[in-house]
Amino acid sequence: MSEKLVQLKEILGEVSDLGSAGSILSWDQQVNMPPAGAEARGQQLATLGKIAQEKFTSDEVGSLLEDLKKEYTDPETDEGALIRVTARTYEKAKSVPAEFIAEQAIAATKGVEAWVEAKSKSDFSIFRPHLEKNVELVKKYVSFFPPADHPYDTLLDDYEPGMKTAEVREIFGNLRPKQVALIKAISESKQVKSEFLNKSYNEKKVWDFGEAIITKFGYDFNRGRQDKAPHPFETTFNVNDVRITNRYEKNAPLATLFSAMHECGHALYELGSNPAYERTPLAGGTSLAVHESQSRMWENLVGRSLPFWEHFYPELKKTFPTQLDGVSLKSFYRAINKVEPSFIRVNADEATYNLHIMLRLEIEIGLVDGSMEVKDLPEIWNAKMRDYLGVTPPNDRQGVLQDIHWSYGSIGYFSTYALGNIVSAQLWEQINKEIKDLDEQIRKGQFGELREWLRAKIHVHSHKYDPQDIVKKVTGSTIDSAAYVRYLTKKYSEVYGL
Amino acid sequence: MSEKLVQLKEILGEVSDLGSAGSILSWDQQVNMPPAGAEARGQQLATLGKIAQEKFTSDEVGSLLEDLKKEYTDPETDEGALIRVTARTYEKAKSVPAEFIAEQAIAATKGVEAWVEAKSKSDFSIFRPHLEKNVELVKKYVSFFPPADHPYDTLLDDYEPGMKTAEVREIFGNLRPKQVALIKAISESKQVKSEFLNKSYNEKKVWDFGEAIITKFGYDFNRGRQDKAPHPFETTFNVNDVRITNRYEKNAPLATLFSAMHECGHALYELGSNPAYERTPLAGGTSLAVHESQSRMWENLVGRSLPFWEHFYPELKKTFPTQLDGVSLKSFYRAINKVEPSFIRVNADEATYNLHIMLRLEIEIGLVDGSMEVKDLPEIWNAKMRDYLGVTPPNDRQGVLQDIHWSYGSIGYFSTYALGNIVSAQLWEQINKEIKDLDEQIRKGQFGELREWLRAKIHVHSHKYDPQDIVKKVTGSTIDSAAYVRYLTKKYSEVYGL
Numbered sequence: 001m002s003e004k005l006v007q008l009k010e011i012l013g014e015v016s017d018l019g020s021a022g023s024i025l026s027w028d029q030q031v032n033m034p035p036a037g038a039e040a041r042g043q044q045l046a047t048l049g050k051i052a053q054e055k056f057t058s059d060e061v062g063s064l065l066e067d068l069k070k071e072y073t074d075p076e077t078d079e080g081a082l083i084r085v086t087a088r089t090y091e092k093a094k095s096v097p098a099e100f101i102a103e104q105a106i107a108a109t110k111g112v113e114a115w116v117e118a119k120s121k122s123d124f125s126i127f128r129p130h131l132e133k134n135v136e137l138v139k140k141y142v143s144f145f146p147p148a149d150h151p152y153d154t155l156l157d158d159y160e161p162g163m164k165t166a167e168v169r170e171i172f173g174n175l176r177p178k179q180v181a182l183i184k185a186i187s188e189s190k191q192v193k194s195e196f197l198n199k200s201y202n203e204k205k206v207w208d209f210g211e212a213i214i215t216k217f218g219y220d221f222n223r224g225r226q227d228k229a230p231h232p233f234e235t236t237f238n239v240n241d242v243r244i245t246n247r248y249e250k251n252a253p254l255a256t257l258f259s260a261m262h263e264c265g266h267a268l269y270e271l272g273s274n275p276a277y278e279r280t281p282l283a284g285g286t287s288l289a290v291h292e293s294q295s296r297m298w299e300n301l302v303g304r305s306l307p308f309w310e311h312f313y314p315e316l317k318k319t320f321p322t323q324l325d326g327v328s329l330k331s332f333y334r335a336i337n338k339v340e341p342s343f344i345r346v347n348a349d350e351a352t353y354n355l356h357i358m359l360r361l362e363i364e365i366g367l368v369d370g371s372m373e374v375k376d377l378p379e380i381w382n383a384k385m386r387d388y389l390g391v392t393p394p395n396d397r398q399g400v401l402q403d404i405h406w407s408y409g410s411i412g413y414f415s416t417y418a419l420g421n422i423v424s425a426q427l428w429e430q431i432n433k434e435i436k437d438l439d440e441q442i443r444k445g446q447f448g449e450l451r452e453w454l455r456a457k458i459h460v461h462s463h464k465y466d467p468q469d470i471v472k473k474v475t476g477s478t479i480d481s482a483a484y485v486r487y488l489t490k491k492y493s494e495v496y497g498l
Numbered sequence: 499m500s501e502k503l504v505q506l507k508e509i510l511g512e513v514s515d516l517g518s519a520g521s522i523l524s525w526d527q528q529v530n531m532p533p534a535g536a537e538a539r540g541q542q543l544a545t546l547g548k549i550a551q552e553k554f555t556s557d558e559v560g561s562l563l564e565d566l567k568k569e570y571t572d573p574e575t576d577e578g579a580l581i582r583v584t585a586r587t588y589e590k591a592k593s594v595p596a597e598f599i600a601e602q603a604i605a606a607t608k609g610v611e612a613w614v615e616a617k618s619k620s621d622f623s624i625f626r627p628h629l630e631k632n633v634e635l636v637k638k639y640v641s642f643f644p645p646a647d648h649p650y651d652t653l654l655d656d657y658e659p660g661m662k663t664a665e666v667r668e669i670f671g672n673l674r675p676k677q678v679a680l681i682k683a684i685s686e687s688k689q690v691k692s693e694f695l696n697k698s699y700n701e702k703k704v705w706d707f708g709e710a711i712i713t714k715f716g717y718d719f720n721r722g723r724q725d726k727a728p729h730p731f732e733t734t735f736n737v738n739d740v741r742i743t744n745r746y747e748k749n750a751p752l753a754t755l756f757s758a759m760h761e762c763g764h765a766l767y768e769l770g771s772n773p774a775y776e777r778t779p780l781a782g783g784t785s786l787a788v789h790e791s792q793s794r795m796w797e798n799l800v801g802r803s804l805p806f807w808e809h810f811y812p813e814l815k816k817t818f819p820t821q822l823d824g825v826s827l828k829s830f831y832r833a834i835n836k837v838e839p840s841f842i843r844v845n846a847d848e849a850t851y852n853l854h855i856m857l858r859l860e861i862e863i864g865l866v867d868g869s870m871e872v873k874d875l876p877e878i879w880n881a882k883m884r885d886y887l888g889v890t891p892p893n894d895r896q897g898v899l900q901d902i903h904w905s906y907g908s909i910g911y912f913s914t915y916a917l918g919n920i921v922s923a924q925l926w927e928q929i930n931k932e933i934k935d936l937d938e939q940i941r942k943g944q945f946g947e948l949r950e951w952l953r954a955k956i957h958v959h960s961h962k963y964d965p966q967d968i969v970k971k972v973t974g975s976t977i978d979s980a981a982y983v984r985y986l987t988k989k990y991s992e993v994y995g996l
Contacts, residue, residue, distance in 0.1 A: 017541060017545035020542050021522075021542055024523055024526055025522055028526065032723065034720055035720055036720050036721040036738035036739065037738050037739030040739065041736075043515060044519055047511070047516065047519075048516075048519060220534075222532055222534050224532055225532055227530075237538065237539075238535065240532075240534035241534065278538070
């Protein structure tokens with residue numbers, strides 16, 4: 001390794017340590033921190049972020065990268081990938097002035113505050129000026145970068161490196177009519193019974209059942225832990241300390257099981273990352289969409305499948321004999337796959353979820369390219385809900401005001417959720433070609449071969465390849481919704497007898 | 499505030515944030531971290547420490563301090579105190595070369611490893627060369643500083659700013675014969691019964707009882723929390739996030755209560771620190787001894803007193819009716835104050851604890867000034883144990899090898915434990931002069947006036963005054979053992995009917 005690469009890796013290592021420290025502080029904030037600690041914690045996080053930013057965007061890093069780019073030109077080597085990915089992140093970081101970041105942070109704080117009030121009063125007019133400000137800032141952010149095919153490309157690239165707006169539009173354009181048609185067909189079918197899911201289930205027993213499942217998936221409690229938090233999430237402190245959080249909601253007690261599987265999917269990706277990439281920008285998952293493909297696969301393609309519950313349902317029934325009394329495996333399977341168009345994205349089922357995303361993506365693109373205006377959003381939102389899902393939100397709280405993201409100026413990553421679903425189905429088709437008896441293995445509660453396949457094909461490459469590249473390497477195709485349509489159609493034909 | 503002071507406070511704020519981040523990472527390491535995370539965590543902590551050190555010892559800080567020293571000369575003002583304390587810490591930090599710190603860190607790691615093996619085999623010869631190396635390094639450390647009256651002064655000053663070896667020797671010299679005589683008198687008295695303390699007490703009930711006590715003391719769970727950890731400790735992330743840990747040991751189930759009170763004492767000191775000093779070296783307690791005066795006061799002078807248990811014993815008896823069946827308040831009080839000379843410092847009772855400390859202090863001073871040699875320590879240790887406590891350790895594991903401190907080169911702070919006891923009694927006499935009905939208040943479970951007295955007299959001054967100065971300000975005298983002797987004599991006269 002060249003002397004300059006050693007120098008660069010030393011700086012990147014420190015930047016990574018500062019980032020990990022920030023992650024630990026954030027995790028603690030959500031899991032443990034006493035309420036009064038919030039203000040100082042914000043200050044501590046800001047300091048860590050500032051120092052990391054200063055170190056990473058130093059001229060020293062710039063000049064090392066310039067030299068190393070000439071030295072390590074093969075992107076297939078780890079060194080080449082490291083220089084490529086680091087240089088890209090460096091250019092991005094250098095493009096945005098510090099004063100702009102400060103301005104955006106202030107707008108974000110005010111935006112969240114206004115959004116909380118607007119949502120509680122279901123009054124969009126309170127939020128509107130703040131969203132207008134955030135959109136203006138996002139446009140300014142885009143202006144710091146070289147012109148792209150579409151201004152939204154610049155935003156998307158922050159979450160899905162290399163992905164273009166045109167690609168996402170095409171992928172979603174193909175998917176939307178099919179998914180809308182599917183939902184229509186389902187809504188005209190005989191409805192599924194699921195009342196027993198809303199009975200009272202003991203919290204500790206549900207929690208333990210979830211941990212038993214993810215232990216079988218291969219989540220290693222020697223290298224991670226599951227804690228209670230207001231929202232489920234996964235966070236990585238290093239390849240040997242990858243934690244998840246979960247919650248228990250009285251009105252959806254078994255959702256805890258699916259959240260555990262979902263976050264475990266994220267965690268397995270991080271735990272499978274190449275240890276050689278630790279403390280560099282190559283560590284961890286390559287993009288939000290590929291990350292989501294892992295979480296959604298374990299949650300849905302595995303965790304809501306019939307073979308999975310053939311294995312686990314007897315034990316679940318033994319754990320909750322009263323609640324599941326008289327409920328057959330098939331009834332349970334149908335209930336956890338029930339489709340019901342609803343207003344709220346985070347509660348949406350597999351069949352309707354993507355449509356919630358598409359609606360948001362179209363609005364984000366419209367706001368960024370100027371074809372839509374903030375003032376028209378409530379109306380646009382409701383019209384799209386009718387078109388895609390056949391329901392109209394009764395108020396803005398359950399409509400355009402439901403998500404926090406835009407209030408702090410985050411525009412560009414909603415699509416990654418839907419892309420993750422799509423990629424999960426592409427990978428699933430490929431896996432089933434290569435592991436012929438996968439269903440049989442799942443039926444026996446064996447997940448090792450699946451996990452190791454994902455590790456070898458996806459996890460271990462960490463951030464080395466861009467999302468489209470890794471999907472193409474593994475499946476032979478870039479991201480494409482056909483497999484997902486086939487998956488949904490087959491599944492819901494079974495569940496609803498379409 | 500002068501422009502330069504603003505600049506200095508900005509840097510000190512960042513250094514403080516890095517320190518807080520380190521404390522959070524360390525707390526997590528001891529409370530939550532999955533085992534495999536240890537290696538990366540060490541790296542993350544090292545990076546935070548290195549960056550904080552670089553920032554603090556920068557030439558910029560040095561030149562700001564030079565100028566500010568001329569501007570803020572009154573040590574009674576907050577600004578004057580800030581410059582004084584910061585300059586002193588700065589000089590110290592600048593005096594020690596980075597290579598030396600690295601050398602000491604390596605010796606510490608090897609020393610701990612050797613100590614673990616030596617202790618498990620009870621074989622001092624394994625540890626001896628490492629302790630010799632550590633002593634050599636400590637002498638080298640001392641050589642980086644201007645000559646003091648005694649070389650040990652330099653070490654002591656790291657924990658008790660301004661304190662001299664001669665002062666500590668005098669304080670302990672006055673105390674030792676009286677404490678030895680007291681123990682001798684106790685050992686010749688009728689022994690106290692305490693078998694009921696070793697019965698089985700439900701862990702959760704003990705834990706909750708401890709939390710009920712410290713809630714009455716005024717520990718605010720909105721600004722802190724208590725978690726399980728292998729060792730009880732207090733840690734401060736900021737004035738509004740001050741946490742404590744505790745443990746439950748089957749063979750000493752009620753020790754959890756006294757540990758909770760002890761750590762709560764530390765926490766109240768930190769929670770009472772002046773918020774205006776946040777993110778500066780003035781924040782938090784002034785020294786280990788003054789800190790220990792707070793923890794030992796709440797644990798011993800309050801928590802092992804008769805009025806305290808007049809209030810809490812009925813409730814304790816209700817919580818553990820079988821275990822305490824037939825045990826009177828007086829019997830319980832005597833049992834928790836039982837004196838028993840023993841080999842192990844951390845298990846020592848109030849009457850014998852200080853003698854364990856004095857023995858260590860004498861050895862540390864001897865090693866540093868060259869009047870003792872490492873090879874002779876086992877013999878010296880055992881001889882002093884016989885002289886002071888009348889017992890001889892059966893082996894080095896229960897003798898000279900029992901404590902970890904020397905293995906990582908930490909020499910200079912054992913004395914702070916004993917000084918804390920002494921100061922706690924001085925403060926107690928003063929408090930009882932100013933709060934006439936304190937016993938009566940405690941008997942009613944009222945601790946507010948005591949806590950607020952401590953806050954106003956000690957806590958709120960944080961690091962502004964050096965330990966001897968704050969003790970003198972509050973009690974009219976520097977640290978002196980007379981009050982402690984009076985306290986011990988009175989208490990054990992009651993307990994043992996001397």
